[in-house]
Amino acid sequence: MQHDKHVVVIGNGIAGITLAQKLRTRSDCRITVISAESPTHFSRPALMYVYMGHMRYQDIVPYPDWYYKEQKIEQVHAFVETIDFETRTLKLQQSEPLTYDKLVLATGSSGVYYNWPGMQLKGVQGLITLQDLELMQQQTKDIKQAVIVGGGLIGIEMAEMLQSKGIQVTMLVREKQYWQSNLPEEEASLVTQHIRACGIELKLQDELAEILGDETSKVNAVKTKNGEVIPCQFVGIATGVKPSIEFLKTSGIELDKGILINHFFETSIKEVYAIGDCAQFKDPARGEPALEQLWYTGRQHGEALAAVLNGDRKPYARGPWFNSAKFLNIEYQTYGFVPSAWDEQKYSSLYWEHPGQSKAMRFFYERESGRLKGVNLLGIRFRHDLCHYWIQENYTIHQVMEQLTAVNFDSEFFQRYEPELLRQYYQQHPDRQAPAKQQSWWKLRQRFSLFAETPDNS
Numbered sequence: 001m002q003h004d005k006h007v008v009v010i011g012n013g014i015a016g017i018t019l020a021q022k023l024r025t026r027s028d029c030r031i032t033v034i035s036a037e038s039p040t041h042f043s044r045p046a047l048m049y050v051y052m053g054h055m056r057y058q059d060i061v062p063y064p065d066w067y068y069k070e071q072k073i074e075q076v077h078a079f080v081e082t083i084d085f086e087t088r089t090l091k092l093q094q095s096e097p098l099t100y101d102k103l104v105l106a107t108g109s110s111g112v113y114y115n116w117p118g119m120q121l122k123g124v125q126g127l128i129t130l131q132d133l134e135l136m137q138q139q140t141k142d143i144k145q146a147v148i149v150g151g152g153l154i155g156i157e158m159a160e161m162l163q164s165k166g167i168q169v170t171m172l173v174r175e176k177q178y179w180q181s182n183l184p185e186e187e188a189s190l191v192t193q194h195i196r197a198c199g200i201e202l203k204l205q206d207e208l209a210e211i212l213g214d215e216t217s218k219v220n221a222v223k224t225k226n227g228e229v230i231p232c233q234f235v236g237i238a239t240g241v242k243p244s245i246e247f248l249k250t251s252g253i254e255l256d257k258g259i260l261i262n263h264f265f266e267t268s269i270k271e272v273y274a275i276g277d278c279a280q281f282k283d284p285a286r287g288e289p290a291l292e293q294l295w296y297t298g299r300q301h302g303e304a305l306a307a308v309l310n311g312d313r314k315p316y317a318r319g320p321w322f323n324s325a326k327f328l329n330i331e332y333q334t335y336g337f338v339p340s341a342w343d344e345q346k347y348s349s350l351y352w353e354h355p356g357q358s359k360a361m362r363f364f365y366e367r368e369s370g371r372l373k374g375v376n377l378l379g380i381r382f383r384h385d386l387c388h389y390w391i392q393e394n395y396t397i398h399q400v401m402e403q404l405t406a407v408n409f410d411s412e413f414f415q416r417y418e419p420e421l422l423r424q425y426y427q428q429h430p431d432r433q434a435p436a437k438q439q440s441w442w443k444l445r446q447r448f449s450l451f452a453e454t455p456d457n458s
Helices: 014-026 044-051 065-071 130-139 153-164 185-197 295-309 384-392 397-402 411-428 439-447
Strands: 006-010 030-035 073-077 080-084 089-092 102-105 109-111 145-149 168-173 201-204 208-213 219-224 229-231 234-237 241-243 259-261 272-274 279-281 322-327 330-336 347-353 360-366 372-378
Touching: 006 014, 014 030, 014 065, 014 073, 014 295, 044 130, 044 153, 065 073, 145 153, 145 229, 153 168, 153 234, 153 322, 185 201, 185 322, 185 330, 185 347, 185 360, 185 372, 219 234, 259 272, 272 295, 322 384, 330 384, 347 411, 360 397, 372 384, 397 411
Parallel strands: 006 030, 006 102, 030 073, 102 272, 145 168, 145 234, 168 201, 259 279
Antiparallel strands: 080 089, 109 241, 208 219, 219 229, 322 330, 330 372, 347 360, 360 372
């Protein structure tokens, strides 16, 4: 890209800042990053640890001010009021207008709220932005009880944050089990039991009807659709997120749920691109989401668009789906495609769960071909690159079982439980026999540089 071109990025989250960094390694063009939320990039997933006292805000700011000066990445802390696409001009609140040659929209997500009675009361909020964190710190000081509305990943984070302060937490979840819309029944049941074992009260198959306040307009209870009144001084709203595109509604750019893009991140406006949570693919591949609202996909978007802007015009290809999270102290990972329910005629799965600990894993595969489609892990960690390799190379469940120890991230797990898992596999597939010697395990270990020790040839 020519050095006199000006690339302006709206949003300094993981997508926007990754784009700026990767573009700088390829080009000496002028780069400006604008954000109304914060003066500089910070680690959004770490906000909860600031609230819990494990980290300070400065600890979640990965790059010091001198870094941006050295990289010649200009930062503007301002709110973008309007965009004039014809003149390529941004009107900023309390700042001079800014012109661009190429514009990247990386505006992220905002919370989804419903019109519940009492939403305006003090003590009711979501948790998406830095400002939300600051408000939550103020509104939960010295309170005793809180209610979380919604059962997603933001909800469990808020619950853990509040519980760390000694606050009694109740969660309203409309499903029969926690996160049952995403997890198969067994995993959802395990997570549900674990959350309750950690002292958080779950009200399943119930929803918020009304938020009740006192004479000072502060929340003091919620009423559920089942008629229960739950005392509380804080209500956390965790009912999902949506692309932050309100300021673009009348701009003329093509929108749906998000900003519509092709696989080069191009929008309907020339020289305007969109990445991250706010972007929506017009033609996603079959079975793939149009919105990719994850941290790691935001980073991938930034990397891919930097290449496109520098003339390396290749369509974006995400690779196998991946997500990770924590349900209190259970680490969750999912690779590929594992639905909450499936057609038993077409698909099958190998599921193992520890009888006394919150540990489980599922291998989901096509019944006829045996082709691995996805993996769910709870309380167990596999090697990311190898799981992706299995799925990308169309490995079968049988090949995966032969090479299982190569994916081992925690040797203790396999020393104790691998025979149990393999026993279940051979019960499901009695036509299969354990190989006498599995040298392919070591070869795969070497290929991915997973282990440094010499092979055991005994």
